[in-house]
Amino acid sequence: MFFREILTLRTKGETDIVDVTEKARRLVEQSGVSDGTVHLFVPGSTAGLTTIEYEPGCVQDLKDAFERAAPRHGHYEHNARWGDGNGYAHVRAALLGPSLSLPVAGAEIVVGTWQQIILVDFDNKRRDRRLVVTVTGDA
Numbered sequence: 220m221f222f223r224e225i226l227t228l229r230t231k232g233e234t235d236i237v238d239v240t241e242k243a244r245r246l247v248e249q250s251g252v253s254d255g256t257v258h259l260f261v262p263g264s265t266a267g268l269t270t271i272e273y274e275p276g277c278v279q280d281l282k283d284a285f286e287r288a289a290p291r292h293g294h295y296e297h298n299a300r301w302g303d304g305n306g307y308a309h310v311r312a313a314l315l316g317p318s319l320s321l322p323v324a325g326a327e328i329v330v331g332t333w334q335q336i337i338l339v340d341f342d343n344k345r346r347d348r349r350l351v352v353t354v355t356g357d358a
Contacts (some may be wrong), residue, residue, distance in 0.1 A: 222250035222354040230266075230340035230348050234282045234311070238273045239350060240335040244328055246352045253326045255356010260318040262349055265308035265342040267315030273335035285311050285341070308341035315339060323356055 224246050228237060239259070247257050259268050271277050288311070295306020319336065322329040330336070340346055 220250065220252050220255070220354075220356060220358055222246070222252065224249070224352050226350040226352065228338065228348045228350055230338070230342075230346050232340055232342045232344045232346060234285055235340045236271075236273075236278050236281065237338045237340070238335050239338050240273075240328075240330070242350075243336055243352060247323055247328055247354055248326065250354035251358050252323055252354045252356040253358055255323045255354065256320055257323050257328055258318065258320045258353045258355075259336065260351040260353075261338055262317070262351065263312075263346075265305060265312050266338060266340045266346075266348055267312045267317055268319040268336070268338055269315055270319070270330065270334045271337055272333040273337060274333075281339075285314075285339075288314060303343075305341075305343045308343060311339075311341040323354065 226242055261268055289307045291307045297306035297309055298304055
């Protein structure tokens with residue numbers, strides 16, 4: 220079986236971290252796939268996907284880690300060339316990556332007890348982000 224859905228998410232930018240776990244779970248349920256894979260992909264070069272324990276402390280720790288790795292006010296050649304001030308967002312997104320694949324077993328996404336799926340929007344402005352969710356496997 221093959222199922223694909225594209226979700227639109229309104230984000231705030233500035234390393235906005237959005238829990239998309241329940242949206243992904245609902246789509247796996249709709250897909251009819253019992254055992255297989257769910258793949259999530261965010262088009263664009265200033266956002267990414269990963270998993271985390273989605274609680275305020277971990278969320279802030281992740282934001283702080285990105286600020287240390289690619290400081291918002293650092294020097295970026297991208298900013299010098301394009302003048303849009305989001306060079307840090309491109310670097311952060313490249314470090315995180317635009318996609319995530321997770322197993323599906325028993326019609327449920329296999330994640331740990333405290334593990335949620337998150338989309339991180341690094342851009343310096345609000346965005347309407349597309350999230351492409353593809354579920355493949357056996358019914």
